[in-house]
Structures are given as C-alpha cells and as structure tokens.
Amino acid sequence: MARSSGGRLTTQEGALYPVLYKLQEQGLISDRKVQVGKRMTRVYYHLEPAGEARLQELTQEYRRITQGVFQIIQEVEPYEDA
Secondary structure, X not given: OOOOXXXXXXXXXXXXXXXXXXXXXXXXXXXXXXXXXXXEEXXXXXXOHHHHHHHHHHHHHHHHHHHHHHXXXXXXXXXXXX
C-alpha cells in the first residue's frame, strides 16, 4: 500500500487481515495458498466479479462525495479581516 500510494497510505500488516477475511466471507475476493519452502505458505488474493462490481460502486460514490466537497470549498470565500 505504501509503495502503490507513493507513501501516502501506510498501515500495519496485521491490520489488513481482518479486512481481507471479511471481504472473503462476502465473496468479494478469493484466495490461493501456495507452499513456499518447507513451512511457509504464501496467500494470494484475487478480486472476484462481485468484488469488481462493488469496487466500481465505491469508486463512483467516492468521486461524487469528493466532487461535492471540492464544490463547497471552491464556493467558500476566503476569510478577510475587517
């Protein structure tokens, strides 16, 4: 996340797992476990079609909200001392 966001978003690795498990329970993502070495298992997550649809909905909602916020900011005149 940090690399993909240019360092703007950071989080602890352990904080992501509850979110991943919830998305998996909802059928929005699936996982594939791959054995790496003798004891280590690596998990790869895949966005399912339902997850793609939900992502599109959330993206559109986010854009509508941010457009509204920017519209409000642009209409507000700067504070002037009288």
